[in-house]
Amino acid sequence: MKLAQHYGDKPAAELPMLFQRILSNTTLDWFRRRKTRNALFSNMSEFSVQGDDGDFNLLETLESLTSSEGTESAQDATERAQILLAIELEIKELPNRQREAFLMRYWEEMDVAETAEAMGCSEGSVKTHCSRAVHALSKALGAKGIKL
Numbered sequence: 257m258k259l260a261q262h263y264g265d266k267p268a269a270e271l272p273m274l275f276q277r278i279l280s281n282t283t284l285d286w287f288r289r290r291k292t293r294n295a296l297f298s299n300m301s302e303f304s305v306q307g308d309d310g311d312f313n314l315l316e317t318l319e320s321l322t323s324s325e326g327t328e329s330a331q332d333a334t335e336r337a338q339i340l341l342a343i344e345l346e347i348k349e350l351p352n353r354q355r356e357a358f359l360m361r362y363w364e365e366m367d368v369a370e371t372a373e374a375m376g377c378s379e380g381s382v383k384t385h386c387s388r389a390v391h392a393l394s395k396a397l398g399a400k401g402i403k404l
Contacts, residue, residue: 258282339402346396350389357385358393 258278259271266274328336347355353375360371361382372379397403 342397342400342402343393346393349396350392354385354389354392357382358389361386 259275263271263274347358350358356375357371360366360374361368366374368379368382371382375382
């Protein structure tokens with residue numbers, strides 16, 4: 257439509273090039289508008305939970321978002337960072353095999369069989385190492401006042 261409206265008086269040899277330019281610009285404009293619209297306005301269906309009965313309450317959703325990690329105070333963020341650092345330091349203090357089993361099972365989310373294969377030991381050994389690591393961490397962090 258733009259080609260016919262604005263460039264009807266141009267020679268036929270120039271029309272293919274003009275059409276390509278119009279098409280390109282129109283497509284880019286559409287993507288820019290869509291990006292801007294998506295940045296400014298949220299689709300309310302994005303907030304609803306899958307399997308929801310259709311009874312959506314924006315205020316409840318906003319309340320749950322304000323209590324989430326994304327809106328935590330600076331003090332809460334600092335405390336969380338300090339706790340994570342303490343946990344990391346205590347994990348480094350574990351014996352090698354306990355640390356290895358603990359990190360594979362709980363950080364890498366490997367199952368017992370995968371961990372046993374990676375460590376070259378039995379599944380029972382993996383369970384024992386993990387149990388001892390959890391108890392050692394619990395005791396060490398509990399002594400620092402950190403309850404998990």
